[in-house]
Amino acid sequence: MTVYFEDLDEGDVLEFGTYDVTEDEIVEFAERYDPQWFHTQPERAREESHFDDLAASGWHTCAIAMRLVVDGHYVDAAGLGALGIEQLRWPNPTVPGDSLSVTVEILEMRRSESDPTRGLVTLNHTVTNQASEVKLEMRPTVMYACRNSG
């Protein structure tokens, strides 16, 4: 059953996970999109980086979080894409061995003024690992289709 704008409520909390992150995947993503040495060279990163380990590209952490939320929510929801993000923070890097999950809280909902068949939902996403270390926190605003217009 498809989840429309009307099926969401401010204050709802949704949990999605988990995704196991490997060294190979960190290096593969970074070699393609973010080839900085602390993302692509495991040995050097462990010895020389201020992260003390191979760190995933921050965009990789975002992509993994997206996959968890799509599999757990958007696969059955009338999401129409995000307009943008406020306050994105990477307080700790994702490292090999992390098992990531995402907590989504619905902060604010409003009908679109220009198009009553759509609603705008502002969410807080928190990505943590198995030790509850926060890897990513951000506030996307996502467009949803409404079941009923107006």
Next chain:
Amino acid sequence: MTVYFEDLDEGDVLEFGTYDVTEDEIVEFAERYDPQWFHTQPERAREESHFDDLAASGWHTCAIAMRLVVDGHYVDAAGLGALGIEQLRWPNPTVPGDSLSVTVEILEMRRSESDPTRGLVTLNHTVTNQASEVKLEMRPTVMYACRNSG
């Protein structure tokens, strides 16, 4: 020659590009990290999506922009990773055939108070295609190593 914190100035504008985006790459990224139908099904996206075309995952646009900036700047700069992003916007989707480039403006620079060997730089990134359509705009804050401490 490595670009350190001291080599940057507020107001500097840097340009990087271009990156040609194909339908195959949009689908490949989305199938792995953002498998929503308007990112993975070209025909259906062109017929049914409000984007009127296959739209790249917003995270894919971020990743491509990162690649351009790494190749043009961080490959020779003492960047130590980003702390976070303010005001990330995707005003238009990236679509097949887009040729993306990035304009980076240095908005604000300050020495770290806790560690004088590092500086924090707030940048504005604007990603546009060959028709000057804006695909992504965001303000990351990036840590750089300083050449001289204090």
